[in-house]
């Protein structure tokens with residue numbers, strides 16, 4: 143077991159140290175003590191130009207399956223994607239998943255918590271499509287009970303998108319909240335967050351009684367970092383944080399994180 147101080151690490155160089163960082167050594171030594179919560183976009187998967195253009199490496203599903211087995215099933219995906227989308231990304235795996243930033247849950251026993259769109263939200267989605275139609279490159283992503291406006295391909299429209307989504311948030315009311323992310327502004331159900339998702343998983347088997355390790359790359363992941371650390375767990379942010387982070391360490395890139403996960407799976 144590593145000394146407590148060694149559990150804090152910061153790799154910004156891409157050095158080999160990230161391949162076997164102390165946090166993962168703790169999981170390798172005592173897999174029965176830990177629960178792992180993994181974000182998808184920008185963490186497990188490289189970011190792509192559009193939401194649909196992401197690529198799942200062929201070996202990733204098997205890697206996740208092996209880690210889940212090693213952790214006694216205490217591995218969950220915690221994502222801004224919808225639960226259905228995340229599930230279809232990894233066909234054949236039936237991992238516990240939190241979707242829509244925590245508003246949708248599939249627990250290890252298969253029980254489901256869904257978030258539903260309302261007629262008002264559906265009308266708003268159509269409105270957003272119409273309002274952004276002239277902004278070439280801006281994409282509206284319909285996620286069921288959430289909607290995202292992406293400007294990765296049209297950074298010149300960032301302010302237009304921000305203003306449009308702020309007005310949309312006022313229009314739809316307090317049941318939805320703005321969630322900013324990497325070149326995206328979303329409206330997500332206000333009732334939950336990634337932090338709520340982690341604390342809910344930890345009340346249920348096989349997560350209950352374990353220490354959480356949360357790994358993510360973006361503002362939305364800070365909620366699970368805070369919960370994880372407040373419950374005696376740990377947090378890692380992938381990439382160079384451009385905003386304040388409560389994670390105690392960073393891993394420089396998606397490939398380096400996957401290297402660390404391979405080390406865990408092969409231990």
Ligand SMILES: O=P(O)(O)OC[C@H]1O[C@H](O[C@H]2O[C@H](CO)[C@@H](O)[C@H](O)[C@H]2O)[C@H](O)[C@@H](O)[C@@H]1O
Nearest residue numbers: 182183189190191192193221222223294324326
């Ligand atoms: O919580 P995550 O699993 O990280 O999901 C966050 C959002 O990811 C997606 O958007 C981001 O990734 C896209 C594909 O790489 C990229 O084109 C976009 O610029 C990013 O913001 C997804 O489309 C959103 O619905 C998720 O909330």
Ligand SMILES: [Mg+2]
Nearest residue numbers: 181183184360
């Ligand atoms: Mg992410």
